[in-house]
Amino acid sequence: MTNKYFISRWTATGFLCLALCVTNMAVAMAQSIAPTDLNAVFRDAIEIGQKRSVKVYGATAGRVDGYASGIIVSPDGKILTMQGVFLEGSNLRVGLADGTIHEAVVLRRNRELQIALLQIAASTPDYFEITDADVADKGDWVVALSNAFKVADGDEPLSVNLGVVTLRTTMHARLTPRDVAFSGPMVLIDAIISNPGAAGGPVVTQEGLLVGMIGKVINSSDTNTRLNYAIPTSALYDFIHDRKPDVAEHAVVESRPGDLGIHLFRLGGVRSPAYIDRVRENSPASEVGLKPDDLIMHINGHKIATVNDYDRVLSEIRAGDEVILVVARGDKVIRIPLIAVEKQ
Amino acid sequence: MIDSPGKLDTFLPQVFRQSLILLLIDLMCGFAGLSAACQEEDTALVKGLLATPKVVRRAVERVEPSIVTIESFGGVSTKAGQIGGIRRQGEGNTTGLIISPDGYVITSLFNFVQQPQRITVKTSDGVRYIAELRGRDASRNICILKIVGVDNLPVPDFLHEADVRVGQFAISAGVGFGDANVAISTGIISAKNRVGGRAIQTDANISPANYGGPLLDIEGRVIGICVPLSPGNETATAGVEWYDSGIGFAISVADNQELIARLKRGESFEPGFVGIVCAYQDDVVGASITQVVENSPASKAGLQVGDILTQIHEFPITDQLSLTRTLARYSLGDTIILTIRRDPLKNSGKDDAPATTGGGDSNSDTKSVDNPEAKASGGVEVPISDEEQPKNLQEPDAQGSSASKTVEQSPMSDWVELKLELVLGKRPKQDGK
Numbered sequence: 001m002t003n004k005y006f007i008s009r010w011t012a013t014g015f016l017c018l019a020l021c022v023t024n025m026a027v028a029m030a031q032s033i034a035p036t037d038l039n040a041v042f043r044d045a046i047e048i049g050q051k052r053s054v055k056v057y058g059a060t061a062g063r064v065d066g067y068a069s070g071i072i073v074s075p076d077g078k079i080l081t082m083q084g085v086f087l088e089g090s091n092l093r094v095g096l097a098d099g100t101i102h103e104a105v106v107l108r109r110n111r112e113l114q115i116a117l118l119q120i121a122a123s124t125p126d127y128f129e130i131t132d133a134d135v136a137d138k139g140d141w142v143v144a145l146s147n148a149f150k151v152a153d154g155d156e157p158l159s160v161n162l163g164v165v166t167l168r169t170t171m172h173a174r175l176t177p178r179d180v181a182f183s184g185p186m187v188l189i190d191a192i193i194s195n196p197g198a199a200g201g202p203v204v205t206q207e208g209l210l211v212g213m214i215g216k217v218i219n220s221s222d223t224n225t226r227l228n229y230a231i232p233t234s235a236l237y238d239f240i241h242d243r244k245p246d247v248a249e250h251a252v253v254e255s256r257p258g259d260l261g262i263h264l265f266r267l268g269g270v271r272s273p274a275y276i277d278r279v280r281e282n283s284p285a286s287e288v289g290l291k292p293d294d295l296i297m298h299i300n301g302h303k304i305a306t307v308n309d310y311d312r313v314l315s316e317i318r319a320g321d322e323v324i325l326v327v328a329r330g331d332k333v334i335r336i337p338l339i340a341v342e343k344q
Numbered sequence: 345m346i347d348s349p350g351k352l353d354t355f356l357p358q359v360f361r362q363s364l365i366l367l368l369i370d371l372m373c374g375f376a377g378l379s380a381a382c383q384e385e386d387t388a389l390v391k392g393l394l395a396t397p398k399v400v401r402r403a404v405e406r407v408e409p410s411i412v413t414i415e416s417f418g419g420v421s422t423k424a425g426q427i428g429g430i431r432r433q434g435e436g437n438t439t440g441l442i443i444s445p446d447g448y449v450i451t452s453l454f455n456f457v458q459q460p461q462r463i464t465v466k467t468s469d470g471v472r473y474i475a476e477l478r479g480r481d482a483s484r485n486i487c488i489l490k491i492v493g494v495d496n497l498p499v500p501d502f503l504h505e506a507d508v509r510v511g512q513f514a515i516s517a518g519v520g521f522g523d524a525n526v527a528i529s530t531g532i533i534s535a536k537n538r539v540g541g542r543a544i545q546t547d548a549n550i551s552p553a554n555y556g557g558p559l560l561d562i563e564g565r566v567i568g569i570c571v572p573l574s575p576g577n578e579t580a581t582a583g584v585e586w587y588d589s590g591i592g593f594a595i596s597v598a599d600n601q602e603l604i605a606r607l608k609r610g611e612s613f614e615p616g617f618v619g620i621v622c623a624y625q626d627d628v629v630g631a632s633i634t635q636v637v638e639n640s641p642a643s644k645a646g647l648q649v650g651d652i653l654t655q656i657h658e659f660p661i662t663d664q665l666s667l668t669r670t671l672a673r674y675s676l677g678d679t680i681i682l683t684i685r686r687d688p689l690k691n692s693g694k695d696d697a698p699a700t701t702g703g704g705d706s707n708s709d710t711k712s713v714d715n716p717e718a719k720a721s722g723g724v725e726v727p728i729s730d731e732e733q734p735k736n737l738q739e740p741d742a743q744g745s746s747a748s749k750t751v752e753q754s755p756m757s758d759w760v761e762l763k764l765e766l767v768l769g770k771r772p773k774q775d776g777k
Contacts, residue, residue, distance in 0.1 A: 038386045041393055138528060139397040139404070164397065166549075167527035188521065190529035190549045192588060206394060222436025222522040223552040225587055273418030273461050295462055297417060297472075305417050305435065305460075328417075328462060331474040331492060 041206065042143050042162065048208035049145040050157045051097050051126040053201060056081050056104070056118070059089025069146045069158065069201035070094065070118065071213055072127040073240060077102070077120040080236060082199035082216045083109060087116055094120050099155025110239050112183045113231055114216055117240065128202065128210045132237040136187070136211045140165050144193045144230070146201030146214055158201060163191025165211070168232070171220075186229040187212045194218075194226040203230040212236070258317035258340030261285040262296070264307050274310040284338040290327065297333070298326035319343070396513075396530075399562055404517055404528055406564030409498040410442040411526055411557060412449055413466040413519045414475070414489070419458030433457050433581075439518035439557035440465060440489060441569060442499055443597060447473075447491040448608055450597060451556030452571045453480050453580045456487070465491050470524075479607030483578050483615040483672060484542050484595045485571040488607040500558065501565040502598040505536055505544060513562040514546045516570055516592070518554025527553055531590075539573045540672035543593035550592025552584070559594035568594025578615050578771075613675035616768025618642045622653055624663035628756070630654035630685060631661050637772075645766035647682070650690060652759070655683035671768075678768050685759040 052072050056079075060066030066089075070081035079094055086092070087106055094104045102120040109116045136142060142165055145158040152158050166188040189203060194217050201214040212230030220227050237243075261283020265275040274296040279285045296304050299313045300323060317323060319342035327334050415437050433454065440451035449465055456463070456477065465475040473491035480487040516529045531548030538545045546559055550570045558566045572583035573593040583593070597604065603613070619640020622631035630652040636643050647653075653661045657680060659670045674680055 038389050038393075041390055137397070137401070138525075139400040139530070141394075141397060164400070164528070164530050166529055167521055167523060167525055169521060169523040169525065169527075171522075188527060190531075220434065220436070220521065220553075222434045223520050224434035225551050225553065228588070271419045271458065295417060297415070297462075297464065303415060303437070305415075305419075326472070328464070328474055333464065333472045333474060 042141070045143045045204050045206050045208040046145070046160055049143060049160075049202050049204045052128050053097065053145050053158055054079055054081075055095035055147045055152065055158075056086060056092070056200060057095065057101075058084075058086025058092045061085040061088070065150070065196045067147065067150050067197050068199050069148075069197065069214065071200065071202045071210070072096075072124060073117075073130050073236075074127055075123055075125060077122045077124065078107070078240075079104065079118040079120060080200070080213055080240070081116055081118060082213070083114045083116050084199065084216065092118070094118065095155075096122070096124065097126070097155070097157070108239075108242075113235055113239060114182055115213070115231065115236070115239055130210070130233055130237045130240055132234045134168070134232055134234050135209045136165050136205050138165050138167060141206045142189055142191070142203050142211055143206070144189065144191050144198075144201060144203045144214060146193060146195075146198035148193065148195040148198040148201075150197050161191035161193055163189045163193075163228075166190045166228075171227075182215065182218050185232050185235050186215065186227070187232050188227060188229045190228065192228055194228045255318040255320060257315070257343040258319045258321050258323070259283075259343040260314070260317075260323065260338065260340055262290065264296075264310060266307055271306040271308075274304045274307050284323075284341055288336050288338045290325075290336065291329070293329075295328040296325055297328055298324075300324055400513075400515055400528065400530055403515055403560050403562055403564035404526060407441075407500045407517065407558055407560055407566065408526055409468045410500045411468060411517060411519060412440045412442060413524065414438045414440050414449075414451060414455055414556065415464045415466065415472075416456065416458065416460035416462070417464075418461035434520070434552050436520055436522045436552075438520055438552070439554055439570075441556070441558050441566070441597075442467075442497045443604070445495055445497050445499060447494040447497060448478075449475070449489040449491065450486060450569055450604065451489060452569065453482065453485045453487045454552070454555045454572050454584065457580050463489065465489060466524075467494075467497065479609065479611045479613070481603060481607060481613040481675070482580070483540075483613065483675065484600070484603075485573055485578075485580060485583075486569055486595050486607075488604065490608070503561060503565045503567050503596075504598045505568075505596045508533055508536060508544060508561070508567055510535060514548050514567060515560040515562070516546065516548040516550055516554045516557065516594075517560060518557030518570065520551070520553035520555070520557075526557075529554075533567070534591075537669075539575050539593060541669035542672050543571070543573050543595055544568050546592050546594060547590040548592060549588045550594075551587035559592075566597060568596045570594050615771060616671060616674050616676045616678055616680075617771040618671060618680075618766065618768065620647055620653070620667075622661070622664055622667055625652070628652055629660075629662075631663050631667060633684075640772075641766045641769040645682075645764045647684065647764065648686070648690065650687065652685040653682060654685060654761075656680050674768055676768055676770060679765060680768060682764045682766065684762050684764060685756075686762055687754050688758060688760050689754050 054070040056068040056070045058066050064085050066086040068081050068084055068086055070079045073080050092104045094102050102122050104118040104120045107117040107119050142163055144161045147158050168187050170185045171182055193214050198214050199216045203211040205211060210233050212232045213236060215229050215231050218227055261280035262276055262285045263278045265277040266272060276290060276292050276294045278292055279290050296310060298304060302313045304310050317340050319340055321340045323338055323340050325336045327336055438455035440449040443450045463475045463477060464472050466472045475489040475491050478488040478490050510533050512533050514531050514533050517526045519526055521527050529549035531546050534547050535545040544567060554570045555572060557570050559568045559570055561567055571593055574583035619637035619642035620633050621635035622633045625632040633649055633651045633653055636647050636649055655661060656670045661667050
């Protein structure tokens with residue numbers, strides 16, 4: 001009797017054994033699908049990035065470098081890059097990943113984003129499909145590829161940096177005719193890519209999806225530091241499809257400069273904060289009860305750190321505009337809406 | 345165990361037990377050992393690496409409610425670009441971190457280099473408060489702000505430096521890019537006990553975008569407050585030139601509770617100055633004093649070249665580094681007690697008491713005019729206050745007066761132990777900076 005039971009026991013466990021073997025095989029198969037080589041986590045992303053990127057060579061002006069990076073955005077040889085002096089000369093060339101060099105022409109430019117669309121007379125199956133979706137969130141791994149400092153010579157692959165997305169934000173740098181800055185959306189990343197020649201290179205996710213294109217070397221006036229950033233794919237999409245971003249053109253409006261009736265306390269030589277010195281009678285300011293010694297901190301969301309900021313922001317206000325002031329009175333912060341009147 | 349044939353209730357448990365053993369063996373083979381081991385480990389690592397962004401975001405979300413935006417209004421005028429060769433502060437807002445529910449905020453002193461007339465703090469819920477700048481600690485580049493009318497602000501968890509390991513994940517966070525959204529950078533802890541024992545070092549990006557903001561661990565606990573620092577230079581902008589370089593520093597909050605309590609009360613601290621240079625010496629417990637700056641607290645207290653400095657308070661001194669580290673615990677105006685060992689023969693030579701080394705030291709030429717009277721009384725200048733007069737000096741004077749002038753040294757065992765008290769002074773201005 002004992003013996004009988006003994007056999008049945010092992011038969012039962014035998015079945016279990018078989019079941020486990022099957023499970024193990026399934027697990028093993030599942031593993032072979034997932035990336036298993038730790039050193040290859042970013043390999044695919046880099047391979048994709050290398051094939052779809054180019055080196056751009058052009059004119060040199062003084063000490064300004066005549067080279068940059070770029071990304072291929074169509075099978076018929078359209079290339080996106082950043083603007084720079086290298087675009088100005090007649091000798092604009094593009095080097096593909098296979099080492100071949102092609103002459104290029106500038107098709108189109110965008111001043112706010114400082115990007116340019118080039119055309120070469122070559123077709124390639126390797127290009128980034130530009131969509132209007134925003135790829136990658138804060139904290140996501142990203143790989144940046146570029147020809148920073150022209151380290152990659154001839155057909156050598158581009159330099160690669162690993163980092164994470166720091167922040168998605170929008171930069172409202174003021175554009176002046178002489179000092180062309182940057183204005184638009186950006187993806188800040190924490191890899192140091194703000195270097196000569198890096199502009200135009202791709203920033204891709206671990207899966208090889210395009211996050212954006214490395215921007216020109218610019219300094220943030222907020223931090224007085226160089227920014228490491230990419231122009232997001234959605235902005236590139238708008239440019240390629242010639243969709244104007246929703247930024248209102250500076251329409252010539254027939255309205256008069258606005259005034260609030262505020263005189264600020266002004267001292268030479270220092271960055272005076274915008275303290276009210278006096279308030280004109282029967283003015284918008286007196287109507288809402290603004291007083292001397294009130295400190296104007298914000299106008300319509302713009303920080304007013306100094307009297308200069310006040311002058312600049314006020315100059316853009318027209319008669320009849322609603323103006324929201326944030327004012328410090330003693331240790332209270334108050335929000336005051338008022339309507340600007342025509343400047344006397 | 346003996347089988348009880350015919351009973352199902354014993355049969356099943358035994359099958360179960362055997363299966364369990366099999367299952368265990370299978371687990372060991374399949375998941376942890378043998379053929380699949382390496383593959384399994386790699387997969388876990390890859391999965392972990394790819395999961396990091398999610399974990400990082402969760403860590404940042406934990407501390408986000410405690411991060412505040414600091415706005416400054418007015419201040420000294422600066423030309424664009426640089427101040428005296430040092431990068432100027434940007435125009436943007438800066439970062440702070442709530443450390444108490446009743447409105448104390450810690451931040452970096454760097455954020456106020458331009459001495460704004462007004463400061464506001466905007467909490468993460470968008471409410472703006474007028475802030476008052478309380479105490480500052482120049483040597484750690486931190487300061488405390490206070491806002492009023494709050495009693496329920498969220499305070500994050502703080503880690504002690506002892507619980508931080510070199511190599512662990514670190515995340516820096518700040519709002520300095522002009523976006524209320526917190527900007528982050530990831531890296532690791534590079535070193536502990538840096539810059540005279542004051543700072544924790546990281547390779548995450550540290551810059552004006554996050555000075556005053558937290559450096560976090562992967563669970564969102566605060567390792568320290570991001571600051572610019574530079575060894576040997578204690579101005580508020582020193583170290584800014586290393587922004588985003590992979591060399592960044594943070595000051596522990598948990599380990600500086602006493603200091604922070606004093607900063608909250610409005611006390612300010614500047615680094616203190618002793619005026620000695622010392623060196624490691626073989627076979628000696630302590631550090632050998634190789635230079636005493638003329639007219640410094642050290643010379644006034646009667647410290648001499650050749651003395652062996654063994655302790656400051658209870659902290660042992662072995663070389664210049666341990667001296668710097670220990671002094672970092674104290675600041676201008678603090679009284680410290682130095683334990684030294686001195687050759688009894690040395691005190692005799694009052695006339696050539698080596699309290700004044702002058703010459704090679706660039707620090708000594710600021711205000712040192714040799715006072716002959718002071719020299720006659722053993723290199724001890726007339727002190728500013730009577731309390732600073734080192735009384736302990738009298739004792740060895742009496743002892744050693746009979747010994748003759750000689751370059752010979754007494755055996756170390758004969759050296760006398762002295763305790764000197766001195767008040768930390770102001771660091772002399774360095775030339776050319």
